[in-house]
Amino acid sequence: MVLQAIRYYPARESSAASLEILDQLALPHRSVYLSVDSCEDAWNAIRQMKVRGAPAIAIVAALSLAVELSRARTIETKAEAGQSAREFIWNNLEYLKSSRPTAVNLADAVGKLKAIAEKAEKMDGADGHAVADSYITAAEKMLIDDVKDNEAIGKHGAKWIRENTKAGSWRGAGEGDLKVMTHCNTGSLATAGYGTALGVIRSLHAENMLTHTFCSETRPYNQGSRLTAYELVHDKIPATLITDSMAASLLAREGDSLAAIIVGADRVAANGDTANKIGTYSLAVLARHHGVKFLVAAPRTTIDLWTATGTDIVIEERAKEEITRMKGAKVDAKGQVLMDEVAEVISVAAADIDVWNPAFDITPAALIDGIVTEKGVVERGVDGSFNFASIFESTAEA
Numbered sequence: 006m007v008l009q010a011i012r013y014y015p016a017r018e019s020s021a022a023s024l025e026i027l028d029q030l031a032l033p034h035r036s037v038y039l040s041v042d043s044c045e046d047a048w049n050a051i052r053q054m055k056v057r058g059a060p061a062i063a064i065v066a067a068l069s070l071a072v073e074l075s076r077a078r079t080i081e082t083k084a085e086a087g088q089s090a091r092e093f094i095w096n097n098l099e100y101l102k103s104s105r106p107t108a109v110n111l112a113d114a115v116g117k118l119k120a121i122a123e124k125a126e127k128m129d130g131a132d133g134h135a136v137a138d139s140y141i142t143a144a145e146k147m148l149i150d151d152v153k154d155n156e157a158i159g160k161h162g163a164k165w166i167r168e169n170t171k172a173g174s175w176r177g178a179g180e181g182d183l184k185v186m187t188h189c190n191t192g193s194l195a196t197a198g199y200g201t202a203l204g205v206i207r208s209l210h211a212e213n214m215l216t217h218t219f220c221s222e223t224r225p226y227n228q229g230s231r232l233t234a235y236e237l238v239h240d241k242i243p244a245t246l247i248t249d250s251m252a253a254s255l256l257a258r259e260g261d262s263l264a265a266i267i268v269g270a271d272r273v274a275a276n277g278d279t280a281n282k283i284g285t286y287s288l289a290v291l292a293r294h295h296g297v298k299f300l301v302a303a304p305r306t307t308i309d310l311w312t313a314t315g316t317d318i319v320i321e322e323r324a325k326e327e328i329t330r331m332k333g334a335k336v337d338a339k340g341q342v343l344m345d346e347v348a349e350v351i352s353v354a355a356a357d358i359d360v361w362n363p364a365f366d367i368t369p370a371a372l373i374d375g376i377v378t379e380k381g382v383v384e385r386g387v388d389g390s391f392n393f394a395s396i397f398e399s400t401a402e403a
């Protein structure tokens with residue numbers, strides 16, 4: 006069974022489109038799908054991180070509006086003016102964009118979908134249905150394209166690691182010793198499927214090159230221990246979980262056999278500075294110190310050519326309770342996890358302590374060896390920054 010964070014059912018003759026998301030707050034203990042019937046449902050699910058991961062939140066936002074439009078389509082008898090439909094689409098997209106600020110994929114999707122609705126409105130004789138249909142087709146394509154892009158990212162990343170890392174001990178399929186580390190969750194759960202950094206790891210594993218993966222817990226939200234560990238176990242990829250504070254010791258111990266640290270991204274600035282889950286920057290510093298390659302894997306929709314450097318990226322700050330409290334499943338007297346028990350929230354900090362909880366940090370481009378995209382790997386230039394011209398056919402695509 007393939008893990009699926011997003012389930013979308015296009016409209017049929019007799020029914021409107023519908024959308025479900027796997028509630029990532031309930032994982033790994035319970036697999037519960039929640040239906041997303043409106044833009045408001047999507048906004049809340051994204052803000053509460055029931056769905057998360059830069060590509061996944063963009064796709065859920067886009068599809069939630071497709072669902073609303075599809076439902077409106079089936080109940081309306083009279084086509085509205087194209088302008089009203091376009092305005093409805095634009096207003097809802099702006100609302101959805103406000104759910105989380107750092108991941109650029111959402112803003113990128115909003116910009117592209119607004120342009121599509123505007124173009125449809127300007128077509129001769131376009132009514133509200135035509136504008137809505139253009140929007141729905143484009144939103145559905147985003148879901149399909151994301152999986153294809155991730156598979157390409159996986160292949161490019163695996164090839165680069167094989168050819169450019171000190172996994173020199175790798176001698177052929179199944180014969181080498183190639184270990185990697187990743188941070189946070191960038192897999193099927195963070196995307197439409199397959200994953201970005203975890204897609205590279207999947208690809209290494211599929212090619213029988215990977216001997217081991219280390220994943221960090223990614224405090225405070227534990228997407229590493231709850232989600233990445235879940236995906237690695239699910240896909241039978243050999244893996245070990247460590248706490249975030251163990252990374253330096255891991256690199257001291259495994260430095261020579263660790264081929265690369267591979268992470269995802271929420272926004273890559275034009276010079277290559279990268280916003281990703283808090284703790285990524287520390288790993289990049291460690292990787293440089295230990296001579297381990299540091300890779301960022303992300304689709305081109307995560308590259309924000311309009312943001313010059315990392316200092317211009319808005320970093321989301323989240324509720325203090327994510328640090329002062331923890332949530333988990335109950336265990337019985339024998340230590341067995343009670344899968345169906347409602348998760349318990351417990352306090353793990355002194356009451357009233359001040360808290361700083363940035364969800365992301367910025368890794369300077371100078372610490373990144375390569376950015377793996379669906380169009381290939383862009384390597385850092387001699388000036389310490391990245392030039393993405395080769396992976397964008399024209400500026401209109403950026």
Ligand SMILES: CSC[C@H]1O[C@H](OP(=O)(O)O)[C@H](O)[C@@H]1O
Pocket residue numbers: 057058059060188189190191192195196201202228268269270271281282283364
């Ligand atoms: C391929 S997902 C990229 C990125 O999204 C995650 O953030 P969050 O879980 O807060 O939505 C994390 O930083 C991943 O690396």
